[in-house]
Amino acid sequence: MDLTSANAYIESFAAVLGKTAPEWEGRGKLKCGVDLGTANICIAVLDENDKPVSGEIFGAQVVRDGLVYDYSGSVAIVRKLKARIEERLGRRLETAAAAIPPGTVGRDAECVANVVRAADFDVTAVVDEPTAAARALGAKEGAVVDIGGGTTGISILRNGKVAAVHDEPTGGTHMTLVVAGHYGMSFDEAERYKVDPANAREVFPLVKPVAEKMATIVRRFLENWSVETIYAAGGACAFDGFEKIIERECGIPTVKPAHSLLVTPLGIAMFG
Ligand SMILES: Nc1ncnc2c1ncn2[C@@H]1O[C@H](COP(=O)(O)OP(=O)(O)OP(=O)(O)O)[C@@H](O)[C@H]1O
Ligand SMILES: [Mg+2]
Incomplete structure (x- = not known):
């Protein structure tokens, strides 16, 4: 790719x-x-x-x-x-x-x-x-991780074909709940606060444990597969440096495209 x-x-x-x-x-x-x-x-x-x-x-x-x-x-x-x-x-x-x-x-x-x-x-x-x-990334080998609002989905590619998929209910919503709890905000307020780039430096350390949980989900699933590259997609990955958390946890180079x-x-x- x-x-x-x-x-x-x-x-x-x-x-x-x-x-x-x-x-x-x-x-x-x-x-x-x-x-x-x-x-x-x-x-x-x-x-x-x-x-x-x-x-x-x-x-x-x-x-x-x-x-x-x-x-x-x-x-x-x-x-x-x-x-x-x-x-x-x-x-x-x-x-x-x-x-x-x-x-x-x-x-x-x-x-x-x-x-x-x-x-x-x-x-x-x-x-x-x-x-x-x-498909959007043109990736034919490796693992694609899609972390959206609700779930962490993983798909393993071999020769352009999907060899295995996995999904667990942890997503950006869980990060928003952490932000809401920390600041005493409503869910909607916390969501707006979380996605505002001006707050990213303050918010990311707070939600890092959730990001680490997501990275653990990825590592556990990839344990039985030989994967050379992980591609990080989905809105929850938008935080600067999220891909580094996945990379560290899995020990596999992880790339994040623009506008995940x-x-x-x-x-x-x-x-x-
Ligand atoms: N700049 C940002 N920083 C951090 N999180 C963000 C940012 N932009 C969007 N998100 C989060 O990404 C999530 C939405 O991503 P996405 O649109 O990929 O999910 P979805 O497709 O609706 O959910 P799912 O695939 O889990 O059903 C939300 O939790 C949102 O708060
Ligand atoms: Mg989605």
Whole structure:
């Protein structure tokens, strides 16, 4: 994987969030990815060559630990974000891929697809989240760790194929709870305080034990695998130096791409 080109690709998606790519000619098929996350719902739209065309992201608590818990609320948000993009592009969005935390099966997995269908998308694929992240990064070997609001997901890649996946319910939400407890803030206040870059130096030492717990989850799962590189994605990894904690705990070089929060939604759309 070439981190520089992966970063440029992710940056090109960040640049079209809430906008339309200026070079988009308005023609050709569009591929969408819908990421129903614990903290954020995101739609990414790509052209047939996987170039980002547009996108929307919205903070919402309609999913818990990666599983849909407010079905009608989720549908309403996906519909709203889809309508915004359609209006902007002057085009209907037709197909989309969705994603689930690794190991999600049966009705829980079906529910994610149903939300996307209920928002009038044809669902082309339901992939697991770290696998989507790996696709956006162009990673073919190693381990991709996706730490979002609710869960820590890990996917091991061999020759571009997923060899194993794992998921545990520890995510950025747990960091927010620590911040809320420390400062006596409400959850929402603590969330805003935590993600404000101005507070990162003060907040990171507080939530470091949670980051170490996440790193331990990764190390335990990787014990039985030979992995040369770990890729860190997901919003909770956004803290400066988080990747160093994983690297130290696992003894494996760990790289974090730009906008870790956007890697998974972008990768999901590549399956759309
Ligand atoms: N700059 C930041 N610093 C620290 N944490 C951040 C930052 N930006 C976002 N986060 C955290 O990242 C989490 C959201 O990440 P992401 O959007 O990847 O999760 P999600 O996909 O909604 O959740 P999941 O995949 O677990 O269901 C939230 O807990 C949020 O507080
Ligand atoms: Mg996620």
